[in-house]
Amino acid sequence: MRLGGRLAAAIEILEDIDRRYRPAAEALKDWGLSHRFAGSKDRAAIGNIVYDALRRKRSAAWIFQDESPRALAFGAFLIEAGFDAEMLNAALAEDNFAPQPISSEEAARIAAHPLDQAPDGVRAECPEWCEPLFQRAWGDDWVAEAAALAERPPLDMRVNMLKATREKVAKALARTGVHESELAPQGLRIGPIEGQGRHPNVQAEPAFQKGWFEVQDEGSQLVASLTEAAPGMQVLDYCAGAGGKSLAMSAAMENTGQIQAFDAEKQRLAPIFDRLKRAGCRNVQAVANPEALAMHEGKFDLVVVDAPCTGAGTWRRRPDAKWRLAEKQLEQRQAEQSEILARASRFVRPGGRLAYITCSVFAEENDDQVRAFLEANPDFQPVDHAALWERHLPGQAAKARIDTTMGIALSPNRTATDGFHFAALERN
Known part of the structure; x- marks a missing residue:
């Protein structure tokens, strides 16, 4: 497929997303199944255009003064590829399957609405x-x-120190262009996709199948490290989900002690079993029944709450989610976070630690929750977050936004990671 055909396909998919109010990944998958003539490179290029259109929705609509799928696909492509209207029309003229070219009226609107003059919100x-x-x-x-949060994301991996070293994994993946992460001590990174390419399928690599590494954003690796899970500890991962942080803590604990990986939704825990087996984690026990935890109240050295949130910090990877997010959902998440914090805190032993994590960048889900919890629970107090950061990342204080009381904020702009918030609270 040429550029014109790829743009036409992207417009079709964007129309489907808009009409049926569905996730982009589902719409792309369905399009691929019904258009099997499209090769893997074509599907990757089409996916890039779709995701760029969702990431750049407001700026694409601004330059075209139009929010139609066609305007979004064209606008995002012009922004990302550095094309002007004349260059794009020349490319479209070579393809019989291309959508209608940019009209003279549209070209005039583009020229009259440069992004450097756009409002702040755009x-x-x-x-x-x-x-x-x-x-x-x-x-x-x-x-x-x-x-x-509208930039293309990198592909990050965490080396599993139970089975390999960073040097060993980097050598095994050398042809992928991998390099060491800037902050995470066991992290590796493949840079953001350029042009219409795609990231390599690292999960098909023998090194992945052997359990040498996991795909995990560098920010997620960092907050798992900041929990300070250590060998011999008794740990509760209260909202474990698929287990990414449980696996990271298991490696930090050198397969000693015990991690209870709990999630109230059984289906979210389903992937953890294969992941634990592949990674060789023997100190993690998956738990879906809250009654099984009752006997452990007040006994854990560390309780980790990776709370359900808006996920605003992951918008680089899931740009469609930001346009589906509504104020009501934010309010629901805030209520859930308060309730989960109250329940999970009962499991922390005196002298133990409660770690609160979100992948959100909003104060309503981060600072506000920490402040409210501390006010309601005077037997907890915050750790010195500046000292905590310095212990793990000496000399890197300028990277994150650190509030000694409320916690540590990571973001694509500051740490080149997904957006995360981390707070550690100790029980007196």
Whole structure:
């Protein structure tokens, strides 16, 4: 397929997403199944256009002054590829399957609406109702912080120290262009996709099948490290999900002690069993029945709450999610977070630690929750988060946004990771 055909396919998929209000991954998969003539390179290029259109939705609509799927696909491509209207029309003229070229009227609108003159909210690439949330959370930096969540993400991996070293895995994946992560001590990274390419399928590599590494964002690796899970500890991963942080803590604990990986939704735990087996983690026990935890109240050295949240920190990878997010969902997540924190805190022993984590960049889900919990639970107090960061990442204090009381904030703009918030609270 040529560029014109790929753009036409992307427009069709964007129309499907908009009409049926469905996740982009599902729409792309269905399109691929019904258009089997499209090769893997074509599907990758089409996927890039679709995701770029969702990441750049406001700026693409701004330059075209139009929110149609066609305008979004064209606009995002112009922004990402550095094309102008004349260059794109020349490429479309060579393809019989291309959509209608950019008209003279559209070209005039593009010329009259350069991005450097766009309103802050457009340059921030976030839903309009989220603008005050970013302003409150990030102050004068809010546009840059929000805009960074619209960039293409890298592919990050965590080396499993139970089975391999970073050097060993890097050598095994050398042809992929992998390099060491800047912050995570066991991290490896393949840079963001360029042009219409795609990331290598690292999960098909023998090194992955042997359990030498896991695919995990560098920010997720960092917050797992900041929990300070250590050999011999008794740990409760209260919202374990698929187990990414449980696996990371298991390696840090050198397969000693015990991790209870709990999730109230059994289906979310389903992937953990194969992952534990492949990684060689023997100190993790998956638990789906809350009654099985009752006898352990007040006994865990460390309780980790990776709380359900809006997921705003992952918008680089899931750009469709930011346009489906509504204020009501934020309110629901806040209520869930408060309830989960209250329940999970009962399992922390005196002198033990409660780690609160979200993949959100909003104060409503982060600082506000920590502050409210501390006010309601005077037997807990925050650790010195600046000292905690320095212990793990000496000399890197300028990278993250650190509040000694409320916690540590990671973001694409500051740490080149997904957006995360981490707070550690100790029980007196």
